[in-house]
Amino acid sequence: MYKIVKREELTTNIYLMEVEAKRVAKACQPGQFVIVRTDEEGERIPLTICDYDREKGTVTIVFQCVGAATKTMADLQEGDDFHDFVGPLGCASELVNESPEELKKKRILFVAGGVGAAPVYPQVKWLHENGVAADVIVGSKTKDLLILEKEMEAVAGNLYVTTDDGSYGRCGMVTQTIKDLVGEGKQYDVCIAIGPMIMMKFVCLLTKELNLPTVVSLNPIMVDGTGMCGACRVTVDGKVKFACVDGPEFDGHAVNFDEAMRRQQMYKTAEGRAMLKLEEGDTHHGGCGNC
C-alpha cells in the first residue's frame, strides 16, 4: 500500500497527490512515469512523475479527472492508500544524461499544455538545480485551468503564460507564443513539448519549420508498462517503438501523431460507458444514442 500524504485540487478537476513510494522516489529521474491502481479491481493508470522527494521517499503525481478511473482516483483523500504504485518506468529525459556544462551552452525551451505542465516541471526544476535556466511556455484553455504557475516561476528562466481565451497572460495557443518569441528574436537550440497529443503535433509542425529540434513525451494506452503488452506502440521515423521502454520521450519531428491520436481512441466507447456507470450506477443500458 502506498499512502497519500498530500492531496490538493489544483483547479477544477485537476488534482495533485504526493504519495509514499520509497523505491520509486529513490530511483526516479525527470521524464519517467509510474503506473498506479486505486484498488484491487482498478485499472492500471500510467502517469508521468511531477516531482519527487528522495529524503521523504515520496513521489508527486498530477492528473486530470477525465473518466471513471481518474474519478475513482480523485475520490481518494489524504491518508488513503493507492493499492499499487510502480515505477519508475520508461527512460529518463535525455537532458539528465548530459553534463551541466554542455547544458549551460544550450538554449532550451519547454512548452507545456494543460496538465502537461506537470511532467515539464521536474525537468525544469532539475535543470535549475544544475544551474541551467530554461525558458518555459505554459498554455491552458483559460485562467482557471492553469496549474503550477508559482512552482514553475521559481525554477524557470523566463516563464510565458498563455491562455487560449486570453483570460490570463498572453492570448492564444502555445504555438502563437513560440512564434511571438522567435519573432522577438529569441533563439533556441532545443524544444521539449509536453501536453495533449494535438498540441504536440502542432508544436512539432511549427518547430520543424523553425528548424528547432523538438522532443515530445507520449502517454499512449498501455497495460503493464514494462514492454510486455505492446499496446503503447507508436511509429517513430517509420519504425515501431514501445513508448513504455523506448520512450516516453521521442523526437517529435519523427513521431506519427495521426496514428498515435487514432490509437488513443481505442477504448473511448468502453471508457464512456464506465463513466456513465460510475455516475448513474448500473442503470445505463442504451438509449442515450451513443451506445
Added chain:
Amino acid sequence: MDVLTRIPVREQDARERAANFEEVCLGYNKEEAMNEAARCINCKNAQCIKGCPVAIDIPAFIEQVKEGNVEEAYQIISRSSALPAVCGRVCPQESQCEGKCIRGIKGDPISIGKLERFVADWARENGIKPEGAKEKNGKSVAVIGSGPAGLTCAGDLAKMGYEVTIFEALHEPGGVLVYGIPEFRLPKQDVVAKEIENVKALGVKIETNVVVGKSVTIDELIGEEGFDAVFIGSGAGLPKFMGIPGENANGVFSANEYLTRSNLMKAFDQNSNTPIMESKKVAVVGGGNVAMDAARTALRLGAEVHIVYRRSEEELPARVEEVHHAKEEGIIFDLLTNPTEILADEKGWVTGMKCIRMELGEPDASGRRRPVEVPGSEFTMELDTVIMSLGTSPNPLISSTTEGLETNKWKCIVAEEENGQTSKEGVYAGGDAVTGAATVILAMGAGKAAAKGIDEYLRNK
C-alpha cells in the same frame, strides 16, 4: 478393466464451455484416479522420471495413489515441484513423462498429468501443505520474477533454509500463470493463488510492484540490500509483430496484451474496470499454445475466431490437446495461410486482412518444411480484430542495467544449463529470460537447477 486404455477424464461440454470461462477439464475423482494409477506397472528403471524436467518420483507417487494414500503422494511430488496443480494442468506431458511411459508402447500411457493434478487438488481441498524448511541458514537470495521459474527456485531455496524475497514487476504474483494462461485452463483463485500461498508458507516473501532494472538494480540488491545471490527469472519479454502494413491499426493486438487484459486485469468480467475489444470476427496469427489461448479467449468473449498459420496442422507448435479443444469449441483453422497486410477504414479501425496461401517446400533450418507462397492466391478476410501471437523477444530492462551480465546474439541472458550460473558472480538465471519463450515446466526445471547451483555457490563462498 482394460489396462491398455486410460480412464477418461471428465470435461465441460464443448458447446457449453465455449461461452464461459470456467475450467474445461474437470479432473479425476479419487476412484477414477485410483483406477488409473492401478494401470502403472511401477517400472524399476522408470523412464517417466527422465522425461520430467523437475524429476518427480512419478512411480512412487502413483503407487501411493493406487493405495489411496493421496497425502503421501502429495508430499512425494512436493519434494520436486512447487506447483503440482499448475503442472498437472499445463505441462506438455505427451512429450515428457507420458511420452516415455512404457505403457504407451502398446496402449495409452498412464495419465500422469491428470493424476498429478488430482493429487494436488485433493491436497489443496484438504488443507495439506508442503513440508516446510528446516532451520534458516542466515543467507538471503533475491529472486526476480514470480513466474514458474522464480517460484520454483524460491520454493526450493526456502526449503534449504535460505531467506528468499521475490520481486515481481506486476501488481500480482504468478507471472505467466496469471497474465498469460487463461482462467479456463488454469483457474487463478483456486489454483494459482493457492500454490503461491504454499510457496509463501515455506517462508518466501513476495514484493510486488518492483521492476528490477528500473525500481532497483541487481547491483543494488547485492550491494545495498545485502542479498548473497540473485536469481533472474524475469520471463520472455516484448511481443513480436510481423512488420506488415496496417499493424498499428485499432483492433490489432499482441496476444500478450489481449491475454493480459483478460487474465490479469479480468476484462472478461463485466465488473472489471479494464476494457477489452468487443470483437465480432477475430484472426489469431500464429500456431502456438499462446495463439490457442488467445483464440479460445476471443471465442468466449463472443467472436467468430480463426487461427491463421502459415504451415500445416502437423507443424502447429501448440499441444495436441489444446488444438483439439480449440477445434471442439468451434475455432476455425486457416492453415497454410499467411497475412500480408491489415486493412483499416479511414478512422484507423481494422476492416480486414489480406492473406496469401502457402505450400510446404524443402525443410528449413528448424527441420520443418519451409512454407512458400502460392503465386496468385491472395485473398482478403473481413474481420475487425487481429491478434498477433508470434512469440517474444527478450526484455532489455535487466540486461541493459546490469554490468557484466552476458547476453547472446538474441539478447537472451547466457546461463549454464546445469546450474543457472551467469557471467556475473552470484547471479543466476533461468526460464524464458534465458531460453526465449518456452514452457512452464522447462522454466521450473531451470529454477530448480539454479536453486541447486545457488546453494552450492553459497556453501562454498
